[in-house]
Amino acid sequence: MNSKELEIYKNIKQAIVHQKLRPNMQLVEKEIAEAFGVSRTPVRNVLRKLSYERLVKIIENKGAFVTWFSVNEAIEVFEMRRILEVNAVRYACRLATEEQLHEFGKLVEVELNTYQDADYIEAIQMSGKFHLKIAELARNSYFYLYLEDLISQTSVIISIYGESHGKKSTCLHHHHIYNAIQQRDEDLAEKLVIEHLKEIEDTLHFDENLQIPASLSDLFQNML
Amino acid sequence: MNSKELEIYKNIKQAIVHQKLRPNMQLVEKEIAEAFGVSRTPVRNVLRKLSYERLVKIIENKGAFVTWFSVNEAIEVFEMRRILEVNAVRYACRLATEEQLHEFGKLVEVELNTYQDADYIEAIQMSGKFHLKIAELARNSYFYLYLEDLISQTSVIISIYGESHGKKSTCLHHHHIYNAIQQRDEDLAEKLVIEHLKEIEDTLHFDENLQIPASLSDLFQNML
DNA sequence: TTTACACATATTGTATACATTTTATTCCAG
C-alpha cells in the first residue's frame, strides 16, 4: 500500500472510527475518488483493505457499506478482545523493559491530564492508543495486528449500541492497569483488564431490533 | 470477492500451502492472469488478499512474493496459535453440541484411516481441517478467521524450517484431543493442545542463517 | 578488464473505457 492509498485509507478509517460515517452508509467509489482527486482504482483497493478489517462490508455488485455489527457479532468482538488482551497484558508484565514502562507511563499521564476537557473523538483516540500500547509491549506482532482491528470495530459497535455520553471512568481504569503492569502483577493486571472491558460492554444497550439505516430504502431492504 | 477471483485465490493459496510455490518466489501478475485467462485486475485483488493473510508479501513497485518467515516470525505464529487454540478448545468443550461432536468424530475417524498411505499434501490438508473444526466448535467467528490464516502460515513455516518427512504421530494426538473434548475435559484438552503444538514446533530446525532464495540476486540483496 | 552510462525490457501503478448489474424513474394499463 503506497502513500497515496494510505492517505485515503487513513481518512476513511478515521471517519468510520470517529463515527462520521455511520454504519450501513454506502461508500460510493466515484465520490471518494473525486474527493481525493484520484481514479476509482486506488479507492477500490482501500475499500477492500477496510473490508478485511471488517470496518466495511462489500456486497457484490452493490457496493461498500460501513459495517453494521449485530448483537452477536458485537459480543464476539468483546470476547476476542478479552482473550487477546488478557494474554497481552500478561506478556507485557513479563516482557516490558523499564524504558518502555516509562514511555507508557507518560502516555497514561497525558491521557489523565486531557480527559477532563477531551471531547468524545479524542477520548476514543486516546483509549485506543492505551490498549494498543499493551499489545505492543507484549512483543508478538499478532497482538497488535488483531487488536488494532478489534478496537476499531469496538468504536463502530459503540456508535451502534452505545450511549451518547461516554463514561469518564475509562482512563482511571487505564491508570490502574498501568500500575499493575509496572508492578508486574500479572494476576491483578488480568483482573483489571477483564473488569475494564466488561464495564465498556455493560454501557451498551444491546437491542436486537435497533437499526440505524443509511436511507429508507436500506431500511426496508433489510426487513425482507 | 466473486467466484472468478475466488477460483484464482484458492488455487494460489493451495499452491503456497502445499509448498508448490516456495517462499521468496515472485508471483508475476501477468503470468497468473494469462494462466487463468483473465486480466491483471482480479489477479492484483487476489494477491492483495493473500498479503493480508501474510502468505504473500507485496513490495511496492517490485511485486508479490511468497512470504518468507523469519525465525522470530515463526515463533510468533506458534505462540499466537497456542493462545487462540487453547481458548478455542476450552470453548469447544463447553459449547459443542452432541451432533457437532459426532460429526467431528467422523472427521477424526477419516483422518485415522487415511493417515497410513496419505502423502504429505493430504496430511497438511487433514491436519488443518482438524484444527479449524475446533475453531468452529468454539462459536466465535474470530477463532476461525485468525486460525485459518495462522494454520496456513504454519505450512509455509514448515516448508522453510521443517523436515522433509512429516511426523506420523500427529493424528494420534488429534484423536486424543478429540476424546478430551468429547468428555468435555477442558484441562486435559488444553494440555494436549499445548503439547501437540509444541511437538510440531519442536520438529522444526530454526536456523537463522537458512535461506531458500528464489534467485541469487534475492539472496545477496537480503545479505546487505 | 572494469566501470559507468545509455538504452531496452519487464513489471508494477494508475487512469480510463467499456460491460454488467443494480437501482431509480417514467409511463401506461388496469
Add this chain to the structure above:
DNA sequence: CTGGAATAAAATGTATACAATATGTGTAAA
C-alpha cells in the same frame, strides 16, 4: 391511484492503455 413493465440512470466489475519504476543488457571510455 395503483401495479408493473419498459426505460433511464447510476454504481460496480473487468479489461485495456498508458505511466512510472525497476531490472537487465550492451557499449564505450578509462
